Amino acid sequence: MKTLKSIIALLAIAAIIVSCGEENEDPQTEIAGTVSIEFDNFVGSSMVNLKETGSTDYNYTTTEGQAFNLIRVQYYVSKIILTGENGEVFEDDLNVSANADEIRGYYFIQESESASKLIELTDVPAGTYTQITFNLGIDEEGVQEGAAGGILDPATGAPFWNWNAGYIGMTVEGQTDITDDKAFAIHVGGWKDIVPDDGTTQKFYNNVKTITLNLDVDMNVSETLEPEIHIVADIQKVLGNIDFTATPQVHSPAAGRVFADNLQSAFVVDHVHQ
Template sequence: MKITKYIVACFIAISITACSSEDEEIITGEGKVTLEFDNSYLTSDLLLSTASYSANESEEITISDVKYIVSNIRLENSEGEVFTYPKEDSYFIISESDTDSQFISLSNVPAADYTKITFGIGVDQEKYLEGATGQGDFLTLAQDAGMMWSWQAGYKFFVFEGLYTSDETTTETAFAFHMGSHGSSVDNYKEVTLSLTNTARVRTTSTPEIHVVADLSNILSGTTTFLLDDAAQIHVDAVKSPQIATNVNGMFVVDHVHN
């Protein structure tokens, strides 16, 4: 009986040691994270140029273009530790017309259980003030994507374009909201922090996917309400651009995490 108890005790001890070793091995090293940015309009998937959406009680819109810059990505784990993705690699353009652009792959992420994500919308002043030569390949990428007014005027952080009709404007009329910082004089760069619906378990052998949904209806009916009959074209505007930036900041939620 004593021998049996001894064998059982040894088996339990070995099992615990093996499990502990296995757990320790799993949460060391580095892995990858995929971020998916999925644009919607209220509860509907966003469809460019083919679907009509209600902007408010009197206006209908058809959206033809949506682009925005995502930058300065940080992940916070369950211990409160923050991993900052290398700044020089942390500028991306999300385009509704380019499916590949909607997936961001982050590499060399420390293995951990992550519970929060933070990212910026646009280009921060620190980066902009590095000058044109300090932007690296991103400057050309932004120019090719139509995400700059000019170097002096700065980057477009957010582009939202299409056609609208209303009770007053029955003929389809173009609208365009372009938001960004105005050179170094007006800073509209903002950051978004979102709690994950469940932990993103980064391991050397598994890559979680964080699915972020952006509800574009928030642009016209967020903290500030915009009527297109009153303001269909907003580009460089000292009053309305910061209001658009706040609305953009509020359009993101984490829908789910795939592990």
């Protein structure tokens, strides 16, 4: 009988310990929030104002003093990661599918479509975040031969060259009175390096860039706090010191390398709304 009473007592003590342990768990570990990311495009200090095809209203000037305007600005953002100094990590879920409704983690930012410039991340663990990282372009996880749908579907307008060259990660098109046809097009893409075995000039390069930006404040995420990160892309910095006379058209990974190298400095966090 004493043995039975001892067992019952031990079980009761164990139940109390487990109950206390559950009660002491930090409730924040079960809480998640929402973070929005807004992209705005500028040329220097001026917000991008798209013109119609054929317009001779040149509202911008390159660093070389050449007048130009813009008719198209668009780029792919993917692999978004938020991190904090106390170990907080959020990685946006990625999925490529032939079904447009099943595409996750890939975003096609288009200046001509305001709704596309706002990304909403859900189920972000509560915590304090200080940095955002994302890919500019589509890397090997998103390049599936003949399988991608939605915003990755070439049949519905996704800017895709071919299997070896992949997607155009950044498109900047416009008009200038410098070129013979009064137009320019800078397409930056490419997802893998292919080095020829025969010693010929390399044509295919990986121009997907990973961009890491510090937030201007410590960003708090919780069930009741839904902050917004405001990111600005400076198209002037993407173009760099371009001379439209020498480089009016860029339509290959090799030609786009110099512009791909400009992408990290072209994006900045302007501010965070808490």
